[in-house]
Amino acid sequence: MLLKSMFVPLFTAVPARGHPGKLSVCSVRNVVAQRCPPNCRQNGSSNTASLLLLHKLPPISAYIHLPFCRKRCHYCDFPIIALGSSSSNPGNDEDDPRILNYLETLCREIKATKLDSANSPPLETVFFGGGTPSLVPPRLVSSVLDALSYKFGVCSNAEISMEMDPGTFGEGKLKELMNLGVNRVSLGVQAFQEELLRACGRAHGVREVYEAVKIVKSCGVENWSMDLISSLPHQTLSIWEQSLQLTIQAQPTHVSVYDLQVEQETKFGVLYSPGEFPLPSDNQSAEFYRVASRMLRDAGYDHYEISSYCKSGYRCKHNSTYWKNKPFYAFGMGSASYVDGVRFSRPRRLKEYMDYVQNLEIGLTNCSEDDIFDAKDLAMDVVMLSLRTSDGLDLKSFREAFGDSHILSICEVYRPYVESGHVICLDGQGRTIAVNEFLSSFSNEFWRNEKLAYLRLSDPDGFLLSNELISLAFGAIAP
Numbered sequence: 001m002l003l004k005s006m007f008v009p010l011f012t013a014v015p016a017r018g019h020p021g022k023l024s025v026c027s028v029r030n031v032v033a034q035r036c037p038p039n040c041r042q043n044g045s046s047n048t049a050s051l052l053l054l055h056k057l058p059p060i061s062a063y064i065h066l067p068f069c070r071k072r073c074h075y076c077d078f079p080i081i082a083l084g085s086s087s088s089n090p091g092n093d094e095d096d097p098r099i100l101n102y103l104e105t106l107c108r109e110i111k112a113t114k115l116d117s118a119n120s121p122p123l124e125t126v127f128f129g130g131g132t133p134s135l136v137p138p139r140l141v142s143s144v145l146d147a148l149s150y151k152f153g154v155c156s157n158a159e160i161s162m163e164m165d166p167g168t169f170g171e172g173k174l175k176e177l178m179n180l181g182v183n184r185v186s187l188g189v190q191a192f193q194e195e196l197l198r199a200c201g202r203a204h205g206v207r208e209v210y211e212a213v214k215i216v217k218s219c220g221v222e223n224w225s226m227d228l229i230s231s232l233p234h235q236t237l238s239i240w241e242q243s244l245q246l247t248i249q250a251q252p253t254h255v256s257v258y259d260l261q262v263e264q265e266t267k268f269g270v271l272y273s274p275g276e277f278p279l280p281s282d283n284q285s286a287e288f289y290r291v292a293s294r295m296l297r298d299a300g301y302d303h304y305e306i307s308s309y310c311k312s313g314y315r316c317k318h319n320s321t322y323w324k325n326k327p328f329y330a331f332g333m334g335s336a337s338y339v340d341g342v343r344f345s346r347p348r349r350l351k352e353y354m355d356y357v358q359n360l361e362i363g364l365t366n367c368s369e370d371d372i373f374d375a376k377d378l379a380m381d382v383v384m385l386s387l388r389t390s391d392g393l394d395l396k397s398f399r400e401a402f403g404d405s406h407i408l409s410i411c412e413v414y415r416p417y418v419e420s421g422h423v424i425c426l427d428g429q430g431r432t433i434a435v436n437e438f439l440s441s442f443s444n445e446f447w448r449n450e451k452l453a454y455l456r457l458s459d460p461d462g463f464l465l466s467n468e469l470i471s472l473a474f475g476a477i478a479p
């Protein structure tokens with residue numbers, strides 16, 4: 001059963017590769033700050049560029065890792081810094097030296113980043129993830145946005161998202177953040193049951209969830225997402241249905257659903273074995289996934305990516321950068337960037353991260369040569385990322401970039417899955433191509449004549465098999 005590993009946010013899921021370990025000296029060019037135009041043309045990092053060239057474009061997205069949490073949740077193996085509790089007086093965080101020092105280093109990292117083109121376009125999306133970014137005082141968030149504007153420019157209509165946890169912000173703080181430009185809130189709700197929240201080691205309870213929703217609404221945030229976790233210990237189907245029902249009632253414009261992944265080094269990893277009581281069995285987890293897909297779609301949400309749902313027009317632009325294999329910057333401890341075709345993960349420990357930034361400032365980095373580019377790896381990344389989405393794999397651009405042979409071999413390995421309905425073939429207008437038409441094409445090679453325009457995984461059963469199906473495609477590309 002392959003359910004478990006597929007819900008990991010891409011932030012950690014994309015393997016870092018292609019950066020040689022050797023130390024080399026890179027020139028740090030001083031680039032004059034770019035002031036942003038009032039409104040950005042949306043084709044900055046063009047949709048029409050060949051898949052082979054996308055990674056050469058300058059990024060227009062930035063991920064910012066703000067690692068602070070009250071305490072570590074029992075399932076979490078992210079690079080975080082637990083501050084301990086000071087919830088009675090939220091103002092206490094204002095001058096916490098750990099937060100001040102980290103944010104100072106983070107801004108230095110942004111400023112020391114090497115820009116490859118003197119006229120790189122301003123950022124169109126910024127995502128503050130964590131950790132619990134909403135623990136960081138707004139004036140320090142402002143310093144990060146200033147550093148980004150100074151270095152890259154930020155479009156006035158940029159999507160600026162922040163992960164926020166119930167119980168860590170009030171109306172005043174959210175309004176301040178909105179004044180700084182934050183216009184999308186990703187609310188870490190996870191569950192609607194006191195016992196489950198406690199069992200996860202979450203710092204908030206159900207009351208804080210409702211309060212947070214009320215605050216988000218009263219501040220008039222149009223774009224907000226609720227994050228939920230399925231397959232928690234002691235979670236039953238009816239408890240899960242209740243969480244989904246309450247989520248639907250709250251009417252967020254976006255919902256992210258992650259299946260619990262039990263990591264070795266976490267408290268859950270010590271306490272529980274995957275698939276064994278009190279964790280749900282793999283079959284139950286799969287059922288949770290199907291129920292989420294059915295209930296959310298029935299409530300008008302578009303299931304546009306394996307773990308993401310949204311009301312029409314509310315896809316997360318930042319995350320779409322990932323699915324489209326477009327480049328993005330990342331700043332902060334443990335964060336992973338994709339610039340110039342190179343995925344690079346920063347150190348996960350504070351001390352090493354600080355050293356890394358210091359080296360960056362004096363021009364010492366483990367930077368890559370330009371020619372480590374491998375077309376097969378790129379083809380696999382494109383397959384893996386695009387098959388996570390409901391748009392699926394765009395065969396026209398894939399063919400233009402990588403030729404016919406990969407498509408032919410992918411179609412061959414997918415043949416039984418087209419028959420079983422896990423893989424769906426679409427024409428250029430997004431209409432489903434009948435299975436027998438697909439099968440008969442193996443004699444007349446119709447994938448060459450562009451009728452077959454997209455391959456996608458079916459929802460929910462194809463998505464549930466995504467790991468297996470993506471591995472099969474990998475085998476077809478690089479046998």
Ligand SMILES: *[C@@H]1O[C@H](CO)[C@@H](O)[C@H](O)[C@H]1NC(C)=O
Pocket residue numbers: 021022023356359364365366
């Ligand atoms: C470069 O990478 C090597 C090995 O991965 C590491 O030991 C070294 O500290 C890194 N250097 C810098 C400047 O980050």
Ligand SMILES: *[C@@H]1O[C@H](CO)[C@@H](O)[C@H](O)[C@H]1NC(C)=O
Pocket residue numbers: 041043044045046
């Ligand atoms: C946007 O697209 C147009 C037409 O494809 C192109 O001429 C223009 O250079 C692009 N602008 C940017 C900033 O890439």
Ligand SMILES: *[C@@H]1O[C@H](CO)[C@@H](O)[C@H](O)[C@H]1NC(C)=O
Pocket residue numbers: 281283
């Ligand atoms: C899990 O589901 C599969 C297919 O639906 C079924 O064949 C199998 O018996 C189930 N396993 C358990 C332990 O319920």
Ligand SMILES: *[C@@H]1O[C@H](CO)[C@@H](O)[C@H](O)[C@H]1NC(C)=O
Pocket residue numbers: 159183222223313314315317
């Ligand atoms: C909400 O998100 C949509 C889709 O990205 C965007 O068009 C809209 O401008 C956003 N609204 C606000 C108030 O930021």
Ligand SMILES: *[C@@H]1O[C@H](CO)[C@@H](O)[C@H](O)[C@H]1NC(C)=O
Pocket residue numbers: 009010011063127129161186225227254255256308316319
């Ligand atoms: C977007 O990606 C981030 C990781 O960068 C992830 O934590 C988040 O849940 C994703 N979904 C949304 C709706 O932001």
